[in-house]
Amino acid sequence: MALTQRAAGAGGPVTELRFDGRVAVVTGAGRGLGREFALLLARRGAAVVVNDIGVSVDAARYGASPGAGEPSVADEVVREIVTSGGSAVANTADVSDPDTAHTIVDDAVENFGQIDIVINNAGVVITRDFIDLTPADVDKSFAVHVRGSFLVAQSAWAYMTKAGYGRILNVVSVDGNLFGNFRHTAYDAAKGGLAGLTRGMAVDGADAGIAVNGLLPGAYTRGQKSIDPKLTPHGTIDMRPELVAPAAVYLVHEQCPATGRFYAASSGRMGRVFTAAAEGFQDQPDNFSLESIHDHWDMIDTPDTFVVPDRTQDFNEMRTRVFHNVVPNWKA
Numbered sequence: 360m361a362l363t364q365r366a367a368g369a370g371g372p373v374t375e376l377r378f379d380g381r382v383a384v385v386t387g388a389g390r391g392l393g394r395e396f397a398l399l400l401a402r403r404g405a406a407v408v409v410n411d412i413g414v415s416v417d418a419a420r421y422g423a424s425p426g427a428g429e430p431s432v433a434d435e436v437v438r439e440i441v442t443s444g445g446s447a448v449a450n451t452a453d454v455s456d457p458d459t460a461h462t463i464v465d466d467a468v469e470n471f472g473q474i475d476i477v478i479n480n481a482g483v484v485i486t487r488d489f490i491d492l493t494p495a496d497v498d499k500s501f502a503v504h505v506r507g508s509f510l511v512a513q514s515a516w517a518y519m520t521k522a523g524y525g526r527i528l529n530v531v532s533v534d535g536n537l538f539g540n541f542r543h544t545a546y547d548a549a550k551g552g553l554a555g556l557t558r559g560m561a562v563d564g565a566d567a568g569i570a571v572n573g574l575l576p577g578a579y580t581r582g583q584k585s586i587d588p589k590l591t592p593h594g595t596i597d598m599r600p601e602l603v604a605p606a607a608v609y610l611v612h613e614q615c616p617a618t619g620r621f622y623a624a625s626s627g628r629m630g631r632v633f634t635a636a637a638e639g640f641q642d643q644p645d646n647f648s649l650e651s652i653h654d655h656w657d658m659i660d661t662p663d664t665f666v667v668p669d670r671t672q673d674f675n676e677m678r679t680r681v682f683h684n685v686v687p688n689w690k691a
Contacts, residue, residue, distance in 0.1 A: 376612050378405035382471040384463055386410040386454050386511060387481030389432030392578055395604040396478050397436055401445035406471040409436045410450040410463045454481045454507030464514035474515045476611045479508035480530045486542045500549035508553055512560060525569035526611040529557045533575050533623065537632065561619030570618035572610050575632055576603040577625025602627050619669060635665040636674055641685045
């Protein structure tokens with residue numbers, strides 16, 4: 360059952376959202392945000408595959424030697440869940456490795472009989488001036504964030520399609536989706552790529568009952584400690600990772616109505632983040648030129664009149680409407 364009743368105050372019974380009978384995979388769940396996601400899912404009744412390689416690809420940022428592993432981190436989270444009466448198994452596969460990523464979902468099916476939920480949380484943050492970035496830096500960022508999320512989700516896709524149900528959450532970022540960040544270009548590019556993957560998956564999954572959303576979290580984790588403190592409001596607001604977990608876990612609950620959308624969550628706040636298309640300036644087609652763009656730049660650049668498309672058709676309706684407002688009698 361996904362809903363139970365628990366006692367409340369004068370307002371009457373409050374519906375508790377549960378995950379009893381559901382099976383979830385959380386990648387990068389040995390520490391930080393992923394750990395909190397896994398723990399909350401387990402407390403609400405889900406069986407959880409806790410995935411973490413135990414080695415930070417960007418270990419040098421944390422003062423550790425590259426390759427200095429902590430292979431027990433996934434096991435530690437599993438022990439915490441099991442000790443509290445929950446169900447969980449550990450998995451240490453690298454999400455970016457096509458030869459092993461599938462074992463994360465395999466472990467869910469083999470141990471718990473199904474896969475209902477995937478939270479793609481595993482990530483790497485490479486902080487370097489743009490001029491100093493290497494192709495390997497960019498490749499590594501995309502391998503973990505984009506390819507890794509693709510591989511794990513695709514491994515679960517056939518099971519979810521057969522069941523007619525699935526919930527996938529990709530952990531994106533304000534970086535690369537709302538703005539760029541200092542010395543984060545490789546990370547920004549990968550998170551932007553993951554947002555595109557999220558949108559495409561949501562469209563493909565709609566008819567199969569698979570909902571796919573993106574989360575833009577804000578929390579003070581080990582990763583935050585290693586970046587420029589001016590880039591985070593830590594110290595002025597409460598940024599504990601556990602304050603993001605309810606948002607992530609709600610987005611993979613069967614009662615969540617959203618798909619193909621993005622939500623920022625931090626410090627006990629959650630709000631939708633969206634990409635909008637401004638109506639801009641529509642010229643007579645034969646008059647459209649550099650000069651007409653220059654003369655109408657204020658109309659082109661204003662965000663005042665816009666649409667927030669959920670589908671390709673929404674965007675096409677806007678540009679068709681704007682075109683026919685100026686060229687009412689045009690025919691192909």
